[in-house]
Amino acid sequence: MLQVSKAPGSPATLLEIANLTKSFDGVKAVEDVSLRLREGIITTLVGPNGAGKTTLFNLITGHLRPTSGDIRWQDESIVGTAPWKIARLGVARTFQDLRLFSHMTVFENVLTVMEKSAWFWQSEAGSGAERHQRVHEILEATGLQHNAGVRANDLAYAERKFLSMARIMATKAKMWLLDEPASGLDPRSYERFVTLLRGEVRRGITICIIEHNLEIVVSISDRISFLDQGRLLADGEPEEILGNPELSSIYFGERNS
Amino acid sequence: MTDALISVDNLRVGYGGRVVLDDISLQIRKNEVLCLVGHNGAGKSTLMNALFGVVTRQGGEISVDGQRLHQPEPKKMAALGIGLVPEGRGIFPGLTVDEIFQLAMWATGVPQRERPERIEWVMSILPRIKTFHARRAGTLSGGQQQMVSIARALLSRPRCLLMDEPSIGLAPKLFQDLLQPIRQLQQQLGLSILLVEQNVKEAFKISDRVLVMRSGAIIHETSPEALADNKVLMQFY
Amino acid sequence: MIAYLVNLATLVCINAILAITLNFIMGYAGIFSLAHAVFFGVGAYVAAFIALQWTDALLLQLPAAMLIAGTISAALALPALRVRGDYFVAASLGFQVLAATVFSEWKSVTGGIGGLVGIPPASIAGHAFSDPVQFLGLAGVTLALVVVLTRAIVRSSFGRSLKAIRDSESAALAFGKNVALIKTLSVFYSTAVCAVAGVLYADYLSFINVESFTIDASTLFMAMVIVGGIGTVWGPIVGAVLLTLLPAALTYLPFLPRTEIGSVQQMVYGLAMVLLMIFKPDGLMGAKRGEA
Amino acid sequence: MLLLQLIINGIQVGALYGLTAVGFSLIFGATKIFHFAHGASFAISAYVFYYLYAVLLVWWPFAILAACILVVLFGVVLDRYVYGPIQSADGSFFTIFVGSFGVAVVIQNLIGTVFGRGFISVPSALSRSVETLPGLYVAPTAGIAVVTAVVCFVALQLFLGRTNIGIALRALSESPALVRTFGLNPKAVSTCAFALGSLLVVPAAVLTSMTSGLNAAIGGRVMLISVAATIVGGVGSLRGAACAGLLLGIAENLALWRFDPQWSEAVTFLILFAFIVLRPSGFFGRVVTS
């Protein structure tokens, strides 16, 4: 592993990945990755398609089981924990293909993630009215207030992306894993998205984001982790990573060679 | 334009009421590498598939050699000398390379007696395939698979190749290794290539012309050099 | 004539309960069960057994039947947690065939193929529902309760969780939904209420045997849901009404040869399934849908 | 000797199950269509053979040929005019399943109306068993069944491996979209799958009409067995379907060794249920757990 910077100890580590490996039929999608996601900052995962970024997310959220290695959430190992339990610990995510609750309305999509009830009654504290109020706030923040009664399936592309964000905002998670949340957005939507994200970070959300858009990477990242071929090539401050000619040649192509 | 091999006018494509391509017009000229860039979801792959007749268009015209096509279909396009190297691998993992070639030639109607000769010709262009032609495609490495996919498209002796993100899943080094032969091939055979690529820096090195797509529309046409200098446009991918 | 219509109406009520409960797991939980008749049968057998051995008290038969059916539903929940789609259909099919064999073999409880004869009419607080009109009232009230309860659940947070799982199981997991528990509970609810229909059926017909609880019955219930419209409120009820009345209506068609009525009835509903799937896959009451 | 006899019976029955299951598996694997009316194909070919051979006294190869033609026609028409429209309109597995199920119901009753619902069998000396060892009775049909099954299976493997259509069928099962990109019409390939898969029921149908005989409801049972064998063998694996068919036939007969005959059908479904819960991917299949 290319050591770009010595880990600065300042913010506490929320999630720690240690020597994580995941292979599918012998092919290693993630290989010996060790990474710390620190509290209150935005860590960006960059790397070419197929580098294992989404696989890493799936490993963290428990959708996949690692072949070896450990994942620790606030110093507790969460390997083998069911995804819904990991979610309740405070890890929420979006999906690259969104996976909205497509036959439900926008309102229901947001409301249902606030509700933890597995039994026939609502086990969470807080009245229904409060929840409805909160849903409306979120829909307003994401610009979906006029689409509350529309089925997710019938939304336009950008609106779906915002619904995906609205859903994650409705959780009480401390950490968000965002898988290419801004891809395909037009410039105006994209501005709205960045503003939204900055606001959430100020609220104290820890974010790990997979992003290709250099602009976003540069403007929002507190740290960048660089993956390629399932391996973590570098991990450090944006200037260090982006300033490293070797890395940028892998990802952004060689300059003037 | 007289040197247009393929021209597309006002092409529209949508799925279930959602417009994916809106009023697209472009030309692929003879003997050029045209690079199509844009974000995920901008409609690049859909454009390619619509061109090749995999996706049904809802409006607009597609012409090859100035001849309007009533309804493009993969088989017809192949007969007109156009080959598609689709996104992903474009191979059937359970089939051997030989079988994939056989299937491709059968599908595009290459006469039986010409088939061995075609395979020989392709193997002479991409000689490395000889070392693994009997293996199942699923067991090959990413680069080898991509090579098979390109070879498969070449079997119909195309004048134009449509290549959809050949870099996906390839190590950057491998991709570089792939691009140079593609360029050589293009020059050697006088091919036109429409290249969709995210890895623009690499792609630009072999491109003659660049189209920038966003939200189902072409927003800019330029040369690779000009685009690389255009900071405003560069930030969109 | 009135008595005959009352008879049909009672059967419609019972079938509607079955269709509603099946729709609950098919339409909202995405669990396509071909074993619904098993739980219908369990309800009926439990009621009949209790009625013949101990008491005709409905309020005792109901909870017993619901509890037992709900417990057995674990056999359906288990594959539902493991596999989906065609696999689950096949698993439920296997379960249905196994259960039908047990129904016909466990003679000390089910009476085998001969069935259980002379089941006394149900009673509540000593009042026996032996009059068909009264029984129709009982069935109607039960149906109404089931409709109200099921609607309430579908619209509750539990119902939303269920639909979320149906639309994207992985996303539901990622948002903290205990998918296994929710699926298990939904199957439990569906089968327990299904057993209620079984209790009514046994008490009403006063005779039950395995023929009413075979794969044919399961497919009939499924056809009701599909014809009416999966995942809709009124669809299963409409389906139950139509498919229950269909055989009765066909017997009134004078030009049909007597020997072919059974076949014609089957062909009509087979053909209806095919045509519906081609032209209106969402069923008669199904909403217009956008892209799938 | 009873044990040996039961195993041999099981092999005969299982060989035919295997063939039918391979047909279903081929269709399901290539087109992803849960062709529940596969049992109806079986019934159609069996009754056509019966009618031509035993009633109209047509020479047997012609009768078989006619059965083949009709059953292929049935499969192709079904693919074109029932599954095709459903797939282009909605296409969820369940919609197709229900449509297919409806077809099966219609055919079963149609056969009942036309040919009667009673038992029918094709008189043939081939089904009469002879004592080959003391206490061991084997009918020529047993040998014919096994040989036919092996020949058909080998021929199928060769077809899939060597011919263009065969390769296209395998390609279709991996990616219909890519088949289209290659320049083939996936619908045409899918029609081939139906033709071939339907054709595979003919030997089993003809032999069954001679051995255990027919009734209008026979399709349902054949279908259940095919589904069970396909899943136990592993979806997408023809080898698996064949082996599982054989296994189910043997298991069903071996169950007779210790249990009452009425439990033997339950054995099949117990195996199916156990496989789905414990090993949903079957013997050779891909992993399908959610």
Next chain:
Amino acid sequence: MWPLRKVAVLAFSMLVALAGRASAQDLRIGAIFPLSGANADYGDLYMGATELAVSHLNDTKALGGRLSIAYEDSQALPQQGVIAMNKLVNVEKVSYVLSAFTGVSKAISTTATRSRTVAVNGGGVGPDLAELGEYFWNVIPLANFEVRAMAPYLVRKRGLKRFVLVYVDDPLGQSIKRELESSLPSLGATLAEALSVSSNAQQFSGVAARVRDAKPDVVYIASFGAQQSQIIKQLRDNGVTQQLASYSGFAIPAIASLPEAKGALFTTQRIDWNSDDPVTRRFTREYQARTSRAPTAYAANYYNAVLLYGTLASTLQKAGLPITGENLLTKRREIGAFDLVGGRVTFEKDGTIRSAMQINEVAGEPAVVETVAVH
């Protein structure tokens, strides 16, 4: 809306059908037969006989009005039977219903008793049919009589001592098994094996292996309709060469025409088709003419059931009494003995007729080989 329209159409067609009902003095009885499904063969057979009886009764004008039968299809399934029975009782308002099949008969008996409708069985032979209450009559001797006639014949006359039973595990099959178990030891014979098969089974090669393995002298088959043929064929195909025997279920054309069944023995009630009595002669002659089949015991039974109704109803009409189930029952008890096909019959206390039995051999057409007196 489409569904509503459909419902309306259905409702309308029902009303039209109702409006076309016959006039008041005409008589109507019900019949619940398997008219479709695997046992439709039987329904067909029964219907030929009942239609003949109706035309005979109407020809003689013994009744005040025309008699007709409302047929309902039970598919030999109990549930369908109950639904049909409810319809006959509540809509058609019949007081007399012909029933068939043990399971169906048992299922409808509760309704029969509760609504005081006479149900008459001429086809089911399960012995428990004798215990279904006073409104349930049997114009057929039940299976226990059949076994009691067949077993001694096989043991004593044919010297067959080792029995194997292949039976469908339903009330009929179970009672035959019980009857064999209790009667064989006293005859010095044994029931070596009893193999139950499910009612929809089609594969019997394994069963045949089990049968052979038990080394029987005679194989007794207790099944129904189409399945019987399958069992016989597969037993014969798979090396079972021993004598086959069965109950009256074999008295159908499908068995008579099955080459493998040749030589099988089965019991039916004793009917002398060549008897001189006018009722039997008329039936035999016209049945043959009308259906081009030889008469069978089943046909005679259902013919008799309709005839019985005719006798009772005309007596009631002469006495000016309404034709209700209650009155029919009273009259049957009063009259006691009836002249029906096969001679004069009397009813036992439990509403079942007493009749001599005969043993038939399948030989193209059934041939009587032995008659057995009532005991």
